[in-house]
Amino acid sequence: MTQWTFDEEQQAGQLRVDGSATVAQVGKLKELLVQAVDQAHVVLVDLNRVDQVDIAGLQLFCAAHRFACARGKTLQLFGGGERFRTLASTAGFVRGSWCSVREKAPCLWTELA
Numbered sequence: 001m002t003q004w005t006f007d008e009e010q011q012a013g014q015l016r017v018d019g020s021a022t023v024a025q026v027g028k029l030k031e032l033l034v035q036a037v038d039q040a041h042v043v044l045v046d047l048n049r050v051d052q053v054d055i056a057g058l059q060l061f062c063a064a065h066r067f068a069c070a071r072g073k074t075l076q077l078f079g080g081g082e083r084f085r086t087l088a089s090t091a092g093f094v095r096g097s098w099c100s101v102r103e104k105a106p107c108l109w110t111e112l113a
Contacts, residue, residue, distance in 0.1 A: 002029065004036055012042040018049040021057030029057075033064040033075075041073050048079030058093050065108035077108060 006013035015036050021029060036043045045061065047053075061077060068075035080088075088094050094109045 002032055004032060006036075006039055010042075011040055012044070013040040014044045014046055016046040016049060020052040021047075021050050021060070022052050022054045023056035026056045026060045030060055030064075033060070034067070037064065037068045037071065037073055037075065043068060043073065043075045045075065045077045046079055047077055047084055048081070050080060050084060053080075053084050053087055055091055058088055058091055062093065062108060075108070 002018055003016045004013060005016075013036055015032060017029065019025070033043075033045075045064075050057075065075045085094070088109060
């Protein structure tokens with residue numbers, strides 16, 4: 001079960017994604033990501049418990065990052081394991097550049113390079 005925890009004092013939260021980040025789950029995951037970005041200034045997305053991911057999941061994380069940047073907020077991924085990183089790289093998501101949404105905001109995928 002995906003879980004959101006929020007530290008009001010720090011204005012930061014962590015969204016722990018459990019199970020799949022695939023086309024079948026992106027609708028629910030999108031709702032949670034929007035809620036997280038609306039509530040926190042900094043959102044950390046823990047992918048350590050993700051056992052499946054597909055292109056729809058990767059696109060959702062990219063869109064969530066762009067959504068956060070457009071609002072002057074930060075969204076970062078961590079964890080995910082080798083399979084997640086391999087899919088992200090093979091699909092062309094991993095690159096070392098700035099995000100096109102907000103000047104000087106690192107691309108979400110830079111950290112996975």
